[in-house]
Amino acid sequence: MATEVIEKVESRSTYLNNGHTVKSWLLTLDHKRIGLLYLFSISIFFLIGGIYASLIRLELVTPEGDLLTPDTYNRVFTMHGVIMIFFFLIPSIPAVLGNFLLPIMLGAKDVAFPKLNLLSWYIFMLGGALMMYTLINGGIDTGWTFYPPYSSIYSNSEVTMAGVSIFITGFSSILTGLNFMVTIHTMRAPGLTWFRLPLFVWAHYATSLIQILGTPVIAITVLALALERTFQIGIFDPKLGGDPVLFQHMFWFYSHPAVYIMILPSMGVISEIIANSTRKRVFGYHFVAFSSLAIAVFGFLVWGHHMFTTSQSMYAGMVFSIISYAVAIPSAIKTFNWLATIYKGSVSFSTPMIYALAFLGLFTIGGMTGLFLSALGLDIHLHDTYFVVAHFHYVMVGGAIIGYLGGLHYWWPKMTGRLYPETLGRISAVIVFVGFNFTFMPQFILGYLGMPRRYYAYVPEFQVLHVLSSGGAFVLAVGFMLPLFYLAWSIKYGQKAPNNPWTAFGLEWQTASPPPTENFTYNPVVTTEAYEFEHVEEIRNAGKTGAIQTA
Amino acid sequence: MSDHTEHHIVSPKIYFAIFGALMVFTAITVAVARFDLASVWGPLNIIVAMTVATIKATLVVLYFMHVRYSSKLTQVIVIAGLFWLLIMLVLTIADYVARTGWPTPLGQV
Ligand SMILES: [Cu+2]
Numbered sequence: 001m002a003t004e005v006i007e008k009v010e011s012r013s014t015y016l017n018n019g020h021t022v023k024s025w026l027l028t029l030d031h032k033r034i035g036l037l038y039l040f041s042i043s044i045f046f047l048i049g050g051i052y053a054s055l056i057r058l059e060l061v062t063p064e065g066d067l068l069t070p071d072t073y074n075r076v077f078t079m080h081g082v083i084m085i086f087f088f089l090i091p092s093i094p095a096v097l098g099n100f101l102l103p104i105m106l107g108a109k110d111v112a113f114p115k116l117n118l119l120s121w122y123i124f125m126l127g128g129a130l131m132m133y134t135l136i137n138g139g140i141d142t143g144w145t146f147y148p149p150y151s152s153i154y155s156n157s158e159v160t161m162a163g164v165s166i167f168i169t170g171f172s173s174i175l176t177g178l179n180f181m182v183t184i185h186t187m188r189a190p191g192l193t194w195f196r197l198p199l200f201v202w203a204h205y206a207t208s209l210i211q212i213l214g215t216p217v218i219a220i221t222v223l224a225l226a227l228e229r230t231f232q233i234g235i236f237d238p239k240l241g242g243d244p245v246l247f248q249h250m251f252w253f254y255s256h257p258a259v260y261i262m263i264l265p266s267m268g269v270i271s272e273i274i275a276n277s278t279r280k281r282v283f284g285y286h287f288v289a290f291s292s293l294a295i296a297v298f299g300f301l302v303w304g305h306h307m308f309t310t311s312q313s314m315y316a317g318m319v320f321s322i323i324s325y326a327v328a329i330p331s332a333i334k335t336f337n338w339l340a341t342i343y344k345g346s347v348s349f350s351t352p353m354i355y356a357l358a359f360l361g362l363f364t365i366g367g368m369t370g371l372f373l374s375a376l377g378l379d380i381h382l383h384d385t386y387f388v389v390a391h392f393h394y395v396m397v398g399g400a401i402i403g404y405l406g407g408l409h410y411w412w413p414k415m416t417g418r419l420y421p422e423t424l425g426r427i428s429a430v431i432v433f434v435g436f437n438f439t440f441m442p443q444f445i446l447g448y449l450g451m452p453r454r455y456y457a458y459v460p461e462f463q464v465l466h467v468l469s470s471g472g473a474f475v476l477a478v479g480f481m482l483p484l485f486y487l488a489w490s491i492k493y494g495q496k497a498p499n500n501p502w503t504a505f506g507l508e509w510q511t512a513s514p515p516p517t518e519n520f521t522y523n524p525v526v527t528t529e530a531y532e533f534e535h536v537e538e539i540r541n542a543g544k545t546g547a548i549q550t551a
Numbered sequence: 552m553s554d555h556t557e558h559h560i561v562s563p564k565i566y567f568a569i570f571g572a573l574m575v576f577t578a579i580t581v582a583v584a585r586f587d588l589a590s591v592w593g594p595l596n597i598i599v600a601m602t603v604a605t606i607k608a609t610l611v612v613l614y615f616m617h618v619r620y621s622s623k624l625t626q627v628i629v630i631a632g633l634f635w636l637l638i639m640l641v642l643t644i645a646d647y648v649a650r651t652g653w654p655t656p657l658g659q660v
Contacts, residue, residue, distance in 0.1 A: 097574035185624065213635040249643045300638055304646065316642070 014417065014514045016446050030517060036415070037121050038091060041128065043484070047086040048135075052080035054477065057439075057470040058211035065457040073456035074141035075157065081144030083135075086166055087128055089396055090258065092404045094176055094211075095124070098204050100179055100415055104515060106507040107189025107524035112182040117327030119177035129170030134158040134165060145255070148236035148247050151328050153226045155263035160229050163222035168220045173261070177211030179205050189507070191526035194323075198506055198530050199288055203268025206292035210257045210264075211298065218254035220245065245310050252303035252449060260299045262396055263363070264292055266403025267334055269357050272340050273410050276504040277353035278345025281531040283515035284337040291330035298327045308379045317376055324374030335360060350502070351425030355406030358433045362398025366391060369444065384454075387447025390440045398436060405432065405483065412487060413501045417514040424486050432479035438472025505531050556658035569614045578605050 015032045018024070025033060055076045059067045068076060099117065103110050111117050134140060140162045142151040151159050184205050188197070224235045225247070234240030236247040275282045282288055304312055304320030338360060347353065369391040373379050382388060409429075412420050442465040447453075451462050458466065500509040511520050580603050592636040613619040618629050 016659075213632065225647065246643070249646070250639075253639050253643075300635065301642070304642070311650065313646050315649040316646035319642075319645075 004348060006365065012512065013516055014512065015517045016105035016417070016514050018517045021094055021210070027118070027221065029110070029118055031099050031111050031114065031117060032104050032415075032517075032519075034117050034121055035096050035098075038095040038099060038124070041121075041125060042088050042091055042096065045083050045128065048481075049080055049084040049088055050477065050480065052076050052083070053473065056080060057473040059456055060458070060466045061470045063458050063460045063463050063466075065144065068456060070456055071141060074143075075139040077454060078141055078143050079135060082140070082162065082166075084396075085144060085258070086169055087124075087131060087402055089262045090173055091124065091176075092262070092400065093269060093407060094173075094180070094261070095120075096203060097404070097407045097411060098176070098180060098207075098265060101205055101508055102183060102201065102412060103187070104511065104519050105201055106183065106187055107192060107507050107520065107526065108183065108187040108326045109518050111179045111518075112187055113179050116175050117179050120172040120179070123175065124169055124172035126163040127165045130161060130165035130168065134162045139162070143440060143461065146222065146225060146247075147251075148225060148228070148242075148244050149238065152225055152237050153239065160226045163229075167219050167226075170215045173211050175216045177208035177215075177309060181208040181212065184208075187525045189526050194201045195286065196291070196526055197289075198268075199282060199285070199292075199405075200265075200268035202289040203264045203271070203292050206296035207264045208262055209293070209296045210261050214254045214261075214300070218258075221254070222248040224250075228548050245292065245307065245312060245457060248307050248310060249303070249379050252306045253300070255423070256303040256306065257299045259392070259395060260295055262400035263403075264295060266359070266400045266407075267292065269407035269410070270338065270359050271334075272504075272506070273352045273356040273406055274341050275281040275531045276410075276502055277348050277350060277356065278507075279533045280341050280345040281529070281533070282337065283343075284333070285530070287333050288337050294330040295327065298323065298330070302327055302374075305374045308376055309383045311408045314376075314546070319376050321376050324502045325371060326355040328367060328371055331363075335364055335367075349426070350421075351429050352406045352410035354426055354429040354433075355402050355409065358398060358436075359402045359406065361431075362394055362402060362436065366394030366398050369394065382447060384452055385447035385450035386451045387452055390443035390447060393443075394441045397440075402432070402436075407427070407481070408487070410502070412490070413497030414508055414513050414515070416489045416491050416494070417497050419497045420483075420490040420494060421486050424482065428479050428486075430484035431475060431482065435472050435475030435477070435479050439469050439476050440472070442466070442468045442472075453473050464479070503506065505533060558618070559622070561614065565614060569610050572610060573607055576603050587603070591595055 015030055018030075019028075021203060025037065028034065028037075055068065056073075059065065059073060059076075065073065099111070115465070137158050140157040140159050142155050142157070142159060146163070180539065184201060186195075227233050228237060228240065229237050232240060234242040236242040236244050238244065243256065271282050302320055302324040304316055305324045308317050308321075332390070338356075373382055373388060373391060409420060409425055412418070444453075444464055446465045446469075449462070451458055497513045498510065499513050501513075502509070507520075507524055507526070508515075510524065580600065583599055583603075588599060612629065618626060
């Protein structure tokens with residue numbers, strides 16, 4: 001990291017020192033502050049979800065179910081899934097990094113609807129409060145998938161309250177998506193045409209599309225479930241004249257694309273990090289941009305691959321299987337284009353780049369094992385085993401969370417105005433990578449050998465692999481906790497960050513670190529395409545003076 | 552629609568006409584409920600009900616929600632929303648149809 005001296009006076013007004021009261025934070029309309037509110041909230045949810053994950057891995061150290069009761073174990077893995085998915089992964093990159101960066105990357109002063117943006121955080125917190133109420137009342141035991149008839153009739157846990165919580169939280173996601181979409185359409189700086197947009201913005205556009213078009217369906221689905229539970233209206237329960245497979249259709253219509261809500265923004269982050277850490281324009285910019293949209297659209301056509309072992313017709317299964325294979329194409333386009341970008345680039349192995357490289361490897365494994373699971377025959381063997389668990393953790397943790405951490409480090413100097421300790425950052429990135437693989441690689445083997453998911457006891461032959469996995473989880477936890485501490489430490493004690501510590505390309509690096517409340521002290525005009533590193537000297541100067549008006 | 556229609560003001564006459572049309576369709580729904588159309592052809596009940604509902608919803612979206620007078624982009628978004636609903640319905644129903652044949656007594660689906 002370059003260590004330039006900044007000549008700015010200490011009293012410069014930034015979004016951080018523009019009001020210090022609690023009220024100035026809780027009633028803020030500043031997209032940057034709302035991003036930090038989200039950062040704070042989802043970090044807490046991540047910790048809670050992580051505690052549940054630790055309980056799961058502790059229970060599975062021994063073949064006998066000895067630490068938790070079977071019922072408690074059901075509640076523990078359900079709450080782990082529900083909290084991590086709906087309260088951490090879905091909001092993670094869009095609500096934190098997206099909120100903070102998107103308007104700045106567009107050269108705008110804020111999002112299109114700042115009040116709606118604040119409302120989305122309050123809705124999120126209301127949903128989160130109801131989920132905490134559920135948690136205190138013992139949580140739910142249905143699995144995060146809420147499959148009826150178990151969830152609608154038989155479960156005596158807080159399913160209705162959890163459903164209401166997810167219903168409400170969904171609206172915060174819709175509002176974020178709506179805000180981003182309108183902002184990208186209407187608030188781009190002069191000269192910032194669609195094909196000059198950073199790929200982070202393209203990825204968020206595609207994500208917004210899914211959030212707006214998919215989320216209402218999960219809301220309707222859990223609402224129908226709550227109605228069935230409360231008023232015995234037959235929708236999903238065969239006893240009442242309903243159909244449980246209908247629930248799975250509706251649930252996965254949202255929940256498969258939801259994976260792309262997690263992974264697409266992460267891909268946007270990876271594009272930015274790779275371009276700026278190799279000092280090259282992303283290879284095949286247009287292909288990478290459009291593959292985001294292709295993933296968003298085709299992602300809606302594959303949900304039946306979760307239902308190969310149900311009574312779903314085999315013809316539907318064949319169609320869903322083939323389209324699932326097809327959706328791997330845009331993902332592969334991105335991966336190969338990133339590799340081509342790195343090729344002959346001048347690569348710097350900063351913390352964000354280590355995360356980006358980890359993403360490339362882990363996401364490839366996650367994606368490729370997805371193809372195993374979309375094969376009609378092989379899925380019969382692997383369905384509901386640890387192979388599936390390993391697969392989606394490679395996508396959600398190895399893809400989404402790794403991208404989130406990479407992005408958080410990459411833009412941390414911009415967000416806080418402080419540098420984090422780089423060596424510690426690199427060490428913890430490597431710890432995350434090693435710990436992650438030790439946790440989940442054994443689970444592929446376990447699943448292939450026949451270890452079912454959601455079981456709290458298992459045959460003794462599986463113990464070695466389970467102990468490896470639990471040991472890896474401990475290392476992974478250390479890797480996740482380290483950034484929590486040194487990032488928090490850096491806010492107060494970190495070295496002051498220059499405006500453009502990476503000598504990176506992009507409007508966000510042309511404004512001060514941390515940015516002023518109005519983002520820019522001048523009106524940015526864009527005259528070049530994204531990632532044109534020939535202009536980087538001008539940008540470096542702009543970082544110092546804030547005077548230059550071109551990108 | 553072109554730009555100058557962005558602040559288009561709809562005359563009360565049109566609102567009342569649409570309101571009248573919605574009432575007429577409601578009356579049709581009530582009237583049809585008196586006959587068991589399933590005795591004519593299995594799925595006819597639901598076809599009539601859905602057709603009436605679709606026309607009413609379209610009128611509300613076009614006039615009461617001003618989509619007819621909105622920008623092209625707004626119209627594209629509305630159509631995209633409907634298209635996505637269609638994806639869900641078509642692929643889900645395709646599963647049921649491929650399992651049970653068509654036309655089925657829809658009560659069983
Ligand atoms: Cu899926």
